[in-house]
Amino acid sequence: MEMLINSKHISTDKSMDVLNPYDNSIVDTIPIADKKITLDAIKSAKNAKESIVKLTSRQIYYNLNDACDELRENKKKIAKVITQETGKPIKGSLYELDRSIETLIFAAEESKRIYGESVPIDAGLGGENVIAFTKKIPLGCVAAITPFNYPVNLAIHKLAPALAAKNTVILKPSSEAPLSGLMLAEILANHFPNGVVNTVTGSGENIGDILVKNDDINKISFTGSIPTGIHIANNSGMKKITLELGGNDPTIVLKDADIEKAVKEVVNGAYLFSGQVCMGVKRVIVEHEIIDEFTQKLIEETRKLKVGNPSSTDTDIGPLINNKAVQNVNNKVEEAVSMGATIEVGGKIRNNFYWPTVISNVQEDMKLVSDETFGPIAPIIEAKDINHAIAIANNTHYGLNAGVFTNNINDAIKCANAIESGSVFINKASTFRTDNMPFGGFKNSGVGKEGIKYAVEDMCRTKLIGFNIK
Ligand code: NAD
Numbered sequence: 001m002e003m004l005i006n007s008k009h010i011s012t013d014k015s016m017d018v019l020n021p022y023d024n025s026i027v028d029t030i031p032i033a034d035k036k037i038t039l040d041a042i043k044s045a046k047n048a049k050e051s052i053v054k055l056t057s058r059q060i061y062y063n064l065n066d067a068c069d070e071l072r073e074n075k076k077k078i079a080k081v082i083t084q085e086t087g088k089p090i091k092g093s094l095y096e097l098d099r100s101i102e103t104l105i106f107a108a109e110e111s112k113r114i115y116g117e118s119v120p121i122d123a124g125l126g127g128e129n130v131i132a133f134t135k136k137i138p139l140g141c142v143a144a145i146t147p148f149n150y151p152v153n154l155a156i157h158k159l160a161p162a163l164a165a166k167n168t169v170i171l172k173p174s175s176e177a178p179l180s181g182l183m184l185a186e187i188l189a190n191h192f193p194n195g196v197v198n199t200v201t202g203s204g205e206n207i208g209d210i211l212v213k214n215d216d217i218n219k220i221s222f223t224g225s226i227p228t229g230i231h232i233a234n235n236s237g238m239k240k241i242t243l244e245l246g247g248n249d250p251t252i253v254l255k256d257a258d259i260e261k262a263v264k265e266v267v268n269g270a271y272l273f274s275g276q277v278c279m280g281v282k283r284v285i286v287e288h289e290i291i292d293e294f295t296q297k298l299i300e301e302t303r304k305l306k307v308g309n310p311s312s313t314d315t316d317i318g319p320l321i322n323n324k325a326v327q328n329v330n331n332k333v334e335e336a337v338s339m340g341a342t343i344e345v346g347g348k349i350r351n352n353f354y355w356p357t358v359i360s361n362v363q364e365d366m367k368l369v370s371d372e373t374f375g376p377i378a379p380i381i382e383a384k385d386i387n388h389a390i391a392i393a394n395n396t397h398y399g400l401n402a403g404v405f406t407n408n409i410n411d412a413i414k415c416a417n418a419i420e421s422g423s424v425f426i427n428k429a430s431t432f433r434t435d436n437m438p439f440g441g442f443k444n445s446g447v448g449k450e451g452i453k454y455a456v457e458d459m460c461r462t463k464l465i466g467f468n469i470k
Contacts, residue, residue, distance in 0.1 A: 001028055001029075001030055001178070001179055001182045001183075001201075002031060003030075003031055003033060003037070003041070003182075003198075003199045003200055003201055004182070004185060004186060004189055004197065004198055004199045005037070005040050005041045005195075005198050005199075005200075006040075006044035006047075006048075006194055006195040006198070007189060007194040007195060010031065010037065010040075011031045012031040012032055012033065012034070012037065014031070014032040014034075015029040015030060015031050015032060016029065016030055016032055016175060016202070017029050018030060018085050018175075018176075018177070018178060018179055019085075019322070020084050020085065020087070021086065021318075021319040021320065021321055021322060021352045022087050022309060022310055022311075022318065022319050022352070024351075024352075027081070027084045027085050028179055030175070030178050030179070030182075030201040030202075031201055031202070032201070032202040032203070032206075033200045033201060033202040033207050034202075034206075034207075035207075035210055037200065038200050038207045038210040038211065039210065039214075041170050041198045041199070041200045042141065042210075042211070042214050042216050042217060043216075044195040044198050045141040045168040045169065045170050045195060045196075045198050045217075046140075046141055046168070046216045047195055048168045048193060048194065048195030048196045049138070049140055049141065049167075049168055051193035051194070051195070051196065052138075052163070052166050052167070052168055052192060052193060052196050053138060053166050055166065055193075057111055057112055057114065058112070060111045060163065060164060060166065061108050061109075061111045061112050063163075063191040063192060064104060064107055064108035064111060064160065064163065064164065064191070065105075065108045066191050067104065067188050067190070068101060068104040068105055070187045070190065070191070071097075071100065071101055071104060071184070071187050072101055074183070074187065075094070075097045075098075075101070077183075078097055078152060078180050078183050078184070079093035079094045079096070079097045080311075081180045081183065082096060082097075082151060082152060082177070083310050083311055083318075084179075085151070085176070085177040085178070085179050085180065086148060086149065086151065086177045086273075087274075087310050087318040087319040087320070087321065087352065088273050088310060088318060089273075089310045089312075089315045089316060089317070089318045090310060090311055090313055090315070091313060091315075092272070092273055096150055096152055096153050097152065099153050099435055100152045100153045100156045100184070102435055103153060103156045103157060103160060103435040103452060104156055104160050106160075106435055106436050106452035106453075107156075107160030107161050107164045107456070108160075108164070110161065110164050110452050110453055110456045111163075111164035111165075111456075113453075114136045114164075114165060114456060114460065115136070116133055116134035116135045116136055116462070118131075118133045119133060119134060119464065129468060129469055129470040130466050130467065130468055130469070131466065131467050131469055132464055132465065132466035132467070133464070133465060134462050134463065134465075135462075135463050135465065136165070136457075136460035136461070136462060136463075137460060137461050137462075137463050138165050138166040138167045138459070138460065138461075139165075139167055139218040139219045139240060139459060139460065139461055140167060140168070140216075140218035140219075141167065141168050141169070141170065141216060141217050141218050141219075142158070142162040142167045142168070142169045142170075142217075142218065142219045142220075142221055142459065143169075143170050143172065143211040143212070143217045143219070143220050143221070144158035144159055144162070144169055144170065144171045144172070144221045144222075145172045145204070145208065145211070145220065145221070145222045145223070145224065145232075146171070146172070146173050146174060146181060146223055146224070147174050147224040147225070148174040148176035148177040148276075148321055149177075149273060149276045149277060149278070149321075151173060151174065151178070151179075151180045151181045152180045152181060152183075152184050153435070154223050154244075155171055155173065155181040155184055156184060157223075157435070157450045157451075157452075157455060158171075158221040158223075158450075158455070159171060159184070159185065159188055159197065160188075160452065161450075161452055161455035161456040161458075161459050162219075162221070162459050163188065163192065163196070163197070164452075164456050164459070165456050165459035165460050167218075167219075167459055168195065168196045168197070168198075169196070169197055169198065170198045170199065170200060170211065170217075171185045171197075171198070171199045171200075172199075172200050172201070172204070172207065172211060173199070173201065174204075174224075175201065175202065175203060175204070176321055176322065177321070178201050181199075182199055182201070185198075185199045204228065208228075208231075208232070209235060212232050212235045212236050212239075213235055213236070213237065215237075217239060218239060218240065219239055219240040219241065219242070219458075219459065220232055220236050220239055220240075220241045221242045221455075221458075222242065222243050222244065223243075223245075223278075224244075224245065225245065225246050225372075226245045226246045226372075226444050226445075229243040229245040229446070229447075233447070240458065241447060241448070242440075242446075242447065242449075242450065242455070242458055243446045243447040243448065244278070244439075244440055244441070244446050244448075244450055245278075245441065245444060245445050245446045246372040246398060246400075246445060247278045247280070247372060247398050247400030247401065247430075247441060247445055248282045248283065248371070248372050248396050248398035248400075249269075249279055249280065249281060249282050249283070249398070249400055249401045249402055249403070249421070249430035249431070250281075250282070250283045250284075250285050250393035250396075250402050250403075250419070250430065251265070251266055251269060251281045251283070251284055251285070251402070251403035251404070251405070251429045251430050252285045252286075252389045252390075252393060252402070252403070252404045252405065252406075252415060253266075253284065253285070253286045253287065253290065253294055253405045254287050254386060254389065254404070254405060254406040254408070254411055255287040255289040255290050256406055256407045256408050256411075257290070257405035257406050257407065257427075258405065258407065258427070259290060259293060259294055259297060260297065261405065261427065262294065262405040262429075263294065263297045263298050263301055264301070265281075265403065265405075265428060265429035265431075266281050266284055266298060266378060266429055267298070267301045267302060267305070267378075268429065268431065269281035269403070269429035269430060269431035270282075270284070270356075270376065270377065270378040271302075271305060271316070271317060271356045271376045271378070272431055273318075274318060274319070274320050274354065274356075274375060274376045275329075275373070275375045275376040275377055276320065276321060276325070276374045276375070278400060278445075279400050279401040279430050279431050279432075279433060280430075280431055281378065281403070281429050281430055281431055282369065282372065282373060282377075282379075283369045283379060283381055283392070283393070284298075284378055284380045284381065285381050285383050285389045285392050285393060286380055286381070286382060286383065287382075287383050287384075287385065287386070287389060288382050288383065288384060291380065291382050294380075295344065295358065295360055295380055298358050298378060298380070299345045299358050302345050302346065302356050302357075302358050302378070303345060305317050305356050307353060307355055307356070317353075317355070317356055317376060318353075319351065319352035319353045320352050320353070320354055320374075320375060321352075322352060323351075323352055325352075325374060325375070326349060326352055326353070326354050326375075328373075328374070328375070329354050329373060329374070329375030329377065330349060330354070332366075332367050332368040332371070332373050333347060333359065333377065335366065335367055335368065336359060336362060336366040336367070336368040336369075336379070337359075339363065339366055340361055340363065341359050341360065341361050341362050341363070341366060341368070341379070342359065342360045342361045343357060343358075343359055344359065345358050346358060346376070346377075354375050354376055355376070356376040356378075357375075357376060357377050357378070358378045358380065359377060359378070359379045359380065360380045361380075361382075362379040362380055362381045363381070364381065364392060364395055366379075369381065370396070372398065386411055386414065386415070389415075390414070390415060390418045390419060393415075393419050394418070394420050396443075397443050398441065398443060398444055398445045399420045399421040399422065399441050399442030399443035399444075399445045400421055400422055400423075400430070400441035400442075400445040400446070401421055401422060401423045401424075401430035401431070401432070401433075401441075402415075402419045402421045402423070402424045402425070402430050403424075403425045403426075403428055403429040403430040403431075403432070404416070404419070404424065404425070404426050404427075405426075405427055406426070406427070412426045412427075420442055420443065421441065421442055421445075422438075422439065422441045422442055422445065422446075422449075423437070423439070435451065435452065436451055436452055436453065437451045438450075438451045438453075438454045439451045439454075440454075
C-alpha cells in the first residue's frame with residue numbers, strides 16, 4: 001500500500017515487507033518515509049486546517065456517517081487484512097471491525113455535542129457588566145501513532161474524535177501491521193477535504209521524532225509500549241499528549257466467587273489474541289482456599305482451545321506477531337520455571353505459535369508477572385486473603401484495568417476502592433472495554449483518557465469570549 005498525503009498516493013524507493021505471522025509470507029509492502037516526506041505530511045495537515053474548520057458540525061456528522069457506511073461495506077475485506085498482517089483469528093478481526101464501526105458512530109454522534117458553557121464571570125472581582133462564554137475549538141493537527149494489536153479500532157479511537165472536533169490528522173501505524181489502518185484512513189479521507197487525513201509509514205524510531213518534535217503538530221495521541229510512551233513524553237515539548245500504554249492487569253478471584261464464571265472470563269481475558277492485549281489478564285490472583293479447584297478448571301478449559309490457522313473461523317489461538325515476541329514470552333516462562341513455577345498445560349512452541357499456558361506457583365518477583373508479558377499465559381499467584389490479594393494487585397508500576405470475582409458486596413466495594421487502576425470490574429475480568437467508556441490507565445499505564453466522548457474533549461481547546469455590556 002502507499003501513503004496518503006494531501007489526497008495523493010505516495011510511494012518511495014525504499015519499502016519494507018509486511019509479513020503474515022502465520023507463515024511468514026509477504027502480505028504487502030509499505031513505503032519507508034524519510035524526513036522530507038514526513039514534513040510533507042505535516043505541511044498537508046497544517047494547510048488543511050482551515051478547510052475542516054469551515055465545515056459545520058452538521059456536515060462533520062454526515063461525513064463521519066458516510067465514512068461509517070463505507071467502512072461497513074468493506075468490513076470483511078479489512079478484517080481479512082487484519083488477520084493476514086497480525087495473525088489475529090478471523091472471528092476476532094471481524095469483531096474488531098464491528099467495534100470500529102460502533103466507535104465511528106459514537107464519534108459522529110459526539111460531533112454534535114461539543115458544548116462550551118456560559119461563565120458567571122460577575123462572580124469574580126471586577127466581573128460586573130461582563131458576560132462570557134467558552135467555546136471548544138480544534139487543536140489543529142493531530143498525530144496519531146498506533147500499535148500492531150488492534151490496528152483499526154485503536155486508529156479509529158484517535159482519527160474519529162480528532163475529525164469530530166474538526167482537527168486534521170496524520171496516522172503513523174505500526175510497521176508490523178500497517179495495512180488495515182491505512183485502509184481505514186483512506187476511507188475517512190474520502191469523506192473530508194484534501195489533506196485533512198494523511199498517513200506516513202516507516203520505522204517509529206526514524207520518523208516518530210519528526211512528528212513528535214514538530215511545532216506544527218498540536219497533539220500526539222499515542223498507543224503503544226511504555227518505553228516509547230516515555231520517549232514521546234520527553235520529546236513532545238508543549239504539545240498536548242495522550243498516552244495509552246502497557247498493562248499488567250490483575251484479576252482477583254476471592255474464595256466466595258462463582259468459580260465457573262471466573263474461569264470462563266479468565267480464559268477469554270488471558271488468551272484473547274494470544275494475550276497480545278493491553279488489558280489482557282496478565283496476573284490471576286486466587287485466594288488459597290479455592291486455588292486447587294480454580295486451577296484444575298482453568299486447565300480443563302485451556303485444553304479446549306483450538307490453536308491453528310487464524311483464517312479458519314473456529315480457531316481460538318493464532319500465532320504471536322513475530323518470532324521475537326515468542327522468544328520474549330518463552331524467556332520469561334523459562335525464568336519463572338527456574339524460580340519454582342510449574343507449567344500445568346501449554347508451554348509449547350511451534351514457529352510463531354505459543355500454546356495457551358497455565359502456570360501455577362507464580363511469585364510476584366518473577367518477570368513473567370512483574371513485567372508486561374504479551375503472550376497467551378495465565379499465571380496464577382496465591383493470595384492469603386483479600387488484603388494480600390489487593391496488595392499483590394497494586395504491587396506494580398502498571399494500572400490499566402482490573403477484575404475481581406466475588407459475591408460479597410463489601411469485598412467488592414473494598415477492592416473497587418483499593419485497586420489502583422483506571423477501571424475495576426466486579427465479576428468481569430480486566431479485559432473489558434466498550435468504546436464509549438473512559439479508558440486509560442493510572443501510574444505508568446498512561447496519561448489521559450480515550451473513549452469517544454473523552455477523546456473528543458481532549459481534541460479541543462477552550463477559548464473564553466467576554467463582552468463588556470455596560
Ligand atoms: P510500540 O511502542 O513498539 O509501537 C507503537 C507505535 O509507536 C508504532 O507505530 C511504532 O512504530 C511507534 N514508535 C516506535 N518508536 C517510536 C518513537 N521513537 N517515536 C514515535 N513513535 C514510535 O508498541 P507495540 O509493540 O506496537 O504495541 C504493544 C504495546 O502497546 C503493549 O505494551 C501494549 O500494552 C500497548 N497497548 C496499549 C493499549 C492501551 O490502550 N493502553 C492498547 C493496545 C496496546
